[in-house]
Amino acid sequence: MAVNKEVWLPAIEDNFYSEWEILNRLGKDDSMYVDAKTVHIPNAGSAGTLAKNNTSYPVSAVERTDGTNDYDINSYQMPPVRVGHFDTKDLTYDKSVSVVTDHVGRIGEYVKFDIFTTWYHGKTAGKYVETSGTDTETSEAPSSTATVKVLTIEDVKKAKRILDKQKTPVTGRILLLPPSMFDQLHTSVIDNYTINDNDGLMMFDKPLFGFTVVMQPEVVNTTSAGVVRAYGHDGAATDLEVGLAYQKDQVSFARSEVKVYETENAPGYYGDVIEAETWANGKYRRTDKQGVVAILQKVSS
Numbered sequence: 001m002a003v004n005k006e007v008w009l010p011a012i013e014d015n016f017y018s019e020w021e022i023l024n025r026l027g028k029d030d031s032m033y034v035d036a037k038t039v040h041i042p043n044a045g046s047a048g049t050l051a052k053n054n055t056s057y058p059v060s061a062v063e064r065t066d067g068t069n070d071y072d073i074n075s076y077q078m079p080p081v082r083v084g085h086f087d088t089k090d091l092t093y094d095k096s097v098s099v100v101t102d103h104v105g106r107i108g109e110y111v112k113f114d115i116f117t118t119w120y121h122g123k124t125a126g127k128y129v130e131t132s133g134t135d136t137e138t139s140e141a142p143s144s145t146a147t148v149k150v151l152t153i154e155d156v157k158k159a160k161r162i163l164d165k166q167k168t169p170v171t172g173r174i175l176l177l178p179p180s181m182f183d184q185l186h187t188s189v190i191d192n193y194t195i196n197d198n199d200g201l202m203m204f205d206k207p208l209f210g211f212t213v214v215m216q217p218e219v220v221n222t223t224s225a226g227v228v229r230a231y232g233h234d235g236a237a238t239d240l241e242v243g244l245a246y247q248k249d250q251v252s253f254a255r256s257e258v259k260v261y262e263t264e265n266a267p268g269y270y271g272d273v274i275e276a277e278t279w280a281n282g283k284y285r286r287t288d289k290q291g292v293v294a295i296l297q298k299v300s301s
Contacts, residue, residue, distance in 0.1 A: 014098055017105030018217050019200050020112040023253055026174060026214070027119070027282065030254040034073055034279055039254050041069040043287050071118065071283040073254065076111055077275070078103045084271035096262070096272060103276035104258045111255060113218050114231040115282035116176070119244055119251040121289040123226035123296065129158040130298035133184070139297055140180045141221040142235030148297040150184040151177070151243070153208075159245035159293040160209045166290040172248040175211035181243050181295070182215040211245060219243055226296060243295040246284075250291025255280035 023029075033039045045065040081099050121127070133150035156175065163173065177185065186195060186204070194205045204213040220242040221229040229235060244251075256279045266273040284292045 014101055015105065017109040018112065020108035022201060022216075023112055023115065023255070025201065026176065026248065027115075027251040027253050028249050028285065030252050031256070032254075034254040034256045036073065038070050038072050039252070039281070039283075041071075041252060041283070041285050043067045043069055043285075067287055069283065069285060069287045071252075071281050073279050074114075074281045075277065075279055076107055076114075077277045078107050080273045080275040082266075082269050082271050082273055084269075086271075096274065099274050100260055100262070100276075103260060103274065107258050107276050107278055110231065111278060111280045113216075115253045115255075115280065116216070116219050116244070117228050117231055118253075118282040119246065119284050119292060120220045120222075120228055120242060120294055121284050121292060122228065123294070124289050127162060127289055127292070128226075128294040128296060129155050129162070130296050131155055131181075132298065135184075136300045137180065137184070139240050140178065141229075141239035141241045142233065143237060144235060144239040144241075145237045146224070146240060146297075147300045148240065149300050151181045151188075151295065153185070153188050155295060156185065156209055156211065156245070159295055160211070162293045163245065163247065163291070168247045168250065168291050170210050173207075173211045173246070174248055175208065175213045175243065175245050176219055177213065177215055177243040177295075178219045178241050179215055179217065180241060181297075182213070185213065220294075222296065224299065226294075238299075240297040240299070242297070244292060245295060246292040250285050251282065252285045253280065253282035 030039055043066060045067060047064060048062045083096050083099060131149045131151045132155055133152045135150045136147050137150055139146045139148045186193060196203060196205045202215040221235060222240050222242055224238040224240060229239060258276055258278045260276045263273045
């Protein structure tokens, strides 16, 4: 009688993760301060009132009072994974290498999307716009069934105008969108814009109203009231997606490299144990929340 034999391919199909190094191209890197518990971003106070054709002397001196915009560094940890002696000896693919790749990719992706939520400052009056398209789609926020208006060129113009009035620098403006909103906008400009893969970033081939238009698998999700959902939240039927229009130097992140710890022949585990950790966080850089405009989906009535 023939002997049944298990056959293992020499390579494993690893999980896919969104590249977290992309953060370097989307925000201001404060990672040199990641070893501290809190990152303090100094914000300049008022420079005083300008006098024109002054005739009163001596002129009174004023002191500028500066402030800070702060955020605490978080610890992100992947739980230990055991790789048994059998797995290291009998399998034809290297499971240990696959587990390390999985840990690094998963923890990095989580941090990236979590940081996006810290750049969102809510429905701050005068600093957000809502989608206004006549066409509608179902929101792709987790668990959502909400019917929302699609993103239009006019919505992007409104976001641009807010940044213009804030005197936000034109150079380095980014429009960061989830796939649904990215595709909606492209549909409205398809005659003049194509989509390119720019070194791992899917984006429009040229700026739109000064914005580099970039797609990411997820940006920010909120409740129907605009309250941010933590990354990974299951969501609700009324949740909405949000895009961010901002100037790159007005959003901050700090992170360490992903540290992987591997204990070979771990006592009591009959194999190796692999775990990973990183430290990170981020925030919009100004206490007045200028330089960042949220683009929220509007529910169609």
